[in-house]
Amino acid sequence: MVAAIAAGRAGAAVTVLEKGDRVGRKLLATGNGRCNLTNVDLRLSHFHCNQPEFVRGALSRFGAFQAISFFAKLGVLAIVEEKGRVFPRSGQASAVLDALRWEMEDLGVEVRCGSIVKEVLRSENRFSVRTSAGQQMVSADAIVLATGGRAAPSLGADDSGMLVALSLGHSLVQTFPVISSLRLASPWLKHLQGTRFLTAATIRVDGEIATASFGEALFLEQGASGPAVMDVCRIATQGVRAGKTVELCLDLVPEAGVGQVRQELERRLVMRPDRPIAAMLVGYLNKRLVVPLLRAADLPDLDQPGRNLTGDQLARLALVLKDWRFPVTGSGPWSAAQATAGGIDTVDVHPDTLESRLVPGLHFAGEVLDVDGDCGGYNLQWAWASGFVAGDAAARLT
Numbered sequence: 001m002v003a004a005i006a007a008g009r010a011g012a013a014v015t016v017l018e019k020g021d022r023v024g025r026k027l028l029a030t031g032n033g034r035c036n037l038t039n040v041d042l043r044l045s046h047f048h049c050n051q052p053e054f055v056r057g058a059l060s061r062f063g064a065f066q067a068i069s070f071f072a073k074l075g076v077l078a079i080v081e082e083k084g085r086v087f088p089r090s091g092q093a094s095a096v097l098d099a100l101r102w103e104m105e106d107l108g109v110e111v112r113c114g115s116i117v118k119e120v121l122r123s124e125n126r127f128s129v130r131t132s133a134g135q136q137m138v139s140a141d142a143i144v145l146a147t148g149g150r151a152a153p154s155l156g157a158d159d160s161g162m163l164v165a166l167s168l169g170h171s172l173v174q175t176f177p178v179i180s181s182l183r184l185a186s187p188w189l190k191h192l193q194g195t196r197f198l199t200a201a202t203i204r205v206d207g208e209i210a211t212a213s214f215g216e217a218l219f220l221e222q223g224a225s226g227p228a229v230m231d232v233c234r235i236a237t238q239g240v241r242a243g244k245t246v247e248l249c250l251d252l253v254p255e256a257g258v259g260q261v262r263q264e265l266e267r268r269l270v271m272r273p274d275r276p277i278a279a280m281l282v283g284y285l286n287k288r289l290v291v292p293l294l295r296a297a298d299l300p301d302l303d304q305p306g307r308n309l310t311g312d313q314l315a316r317l318a319l320v321l322k323d324w325r326f327p328v329t330g331s332g333p334w335s336a337a338q339a340t341a342g343g344i345d346t347v348d349v350h351p352d353t354l355e356s357r358l359v360p361g362l363h364f365a366g367e368v369l370d371v372d373g374d375c376g377g378y379n380l381q382w383a384w385a386s387g388f389v390a391g392d393a394a395a396r397l398t
């Protein structure tokens with residue numbers, strides 16, 4: 001949509017071919033319906049691509065300020081929240097979509113829904129596009145392929161656009177789900193499923209700390225999710241894919257050091273020395289976490305009274321509360337993911353125009369490319385920035 005607007009503003013006659021029955025379906029789901037539309041901290045380290053410098057071209061032309069002012073000019077005012085995240089002031093993703101749709105309409109952009117792009121052919125400096133709708137090819141001087149990634153197939157995502165690019169000679173960096181849940185190996189997951197808690201989540205790869213995040217986490221039947229886990233999912237999945245040993249380490253008492261946790265456990269033991277040891281943790285942690293934690297601390301007889309705990313056992317339990325480890329076996333499914341790592345290889349794309357180096361006139365925008373951003377507005381920022389640059393460049397060829 002931003003590519004269509006940029007091309008329309010540059011004077012091109014634009015047609016949007018959309019597979020679904022409406023444009024921008026995924027946009028409505030973003031930011032839990034609030035649309036985290038960009039982030040004021042756009043350091044390149046928040047973006048991931050086989051060529052880390054690739055994103056610089058589009059982001060330097062269309063950064064967070066340009067995104068905020070682009071939407072302000074369309075009537076969508078923004079507010080900045082914690083960690084630099086920018087949301088529409090109205091708190092509604094639908095306002096962002098309305099503004100984009102109306103601007104396309106005002107520019108005379110033709111939108112054809114229910115048109116799945118099946119094939120793109122190039123001959124004599126023109127493109128012919130075969131879609132699922134009707135026999136007639138759509139012809140164009142230039143094309144922007146903005147078909148998104150594979151995350152959230154229920155919202156219409158698939159790899160059909162990537163296949164079109166492959167058929168034109170482009171290559172693909174292998175894709176995997178990011179900003180997603182993690183699959184864990186633990187016999188306790190069925191018991192823990194549905195339990196939410198605040199945590200500092202750390203990923204260890206071959207024993208070394210690789211990344212960490214703080215926030216809410218949630219156990220699932222086969223793993224864990226929630227913002228803290230989604231933040232660290234990319235590095236964990238990369239490690240697993242590289243054949244390394246990856247662990248998710250949960251700190252259940254991030255506000256205290258291990259010594260303080262031990263003191264608190266001792267204080268709680270003195271309160272109820274004759275109750276079973278599990279009673280010691282009730283009111284300190286979510287009850288569903290208690291038995292698996294005691295087991296992880298290697299406390300075998302959970303029915304024994306708290307006063308029987310040895311100093312060593314108490315110290316072990318304090319350590320587990322601060323560093324509860326789970327082997328990671330991979331990322332969750334595409335349905336749980338918010339973005340796609342990998343995509344069309346950027347080596348064959350000009351960073352300043354997003355035009356193909358292999359097929360003149362073909363441009364790329366958004367998640368279809370091998371670019372993904374951290375959680376926090378980075379993926380939409382990439383979609384707007386690359387869309388703007390690609391649409392503008394494509395229009396100059398018409």
Ligand SMILES: Cc1cc2nc3c(=O)[nH]c(=O)nc-3n(C[C@H](O)[C@H](O)[C@H](O)COP(=O)(O)OP(=O)(O)OC[C@H]3O[C@@H](n4cnc5c(N)ncnc54)[C@H](O)[C@@H]3O)c2cc1C
Pocket residue numbers: 017018019020023024025026027029030031032035036037038115116117118146147148149151152156157158160161337338339365366367368376377378379380381383
């Ligand atoms: C639940 C959820 C929440 C998210 N929240 C945020 C957030 O708050 N902030 C953020 O920055 N990012 C967020 N993201 C990520 C963000 O939505 C995507 O990175 C962004 O939408 C990518 O934009 P895009 O235009 O490249 O692709 P998309 O938004 O996926 O759009 C691609 C469009 O192309 C159409 N299409 C695909 N193939 C074809 C074809 N062959 N022919 C015709 N049409 C086709 C699709 O139907 C779709 O409408 C979230 C993602 C999800 C799933």
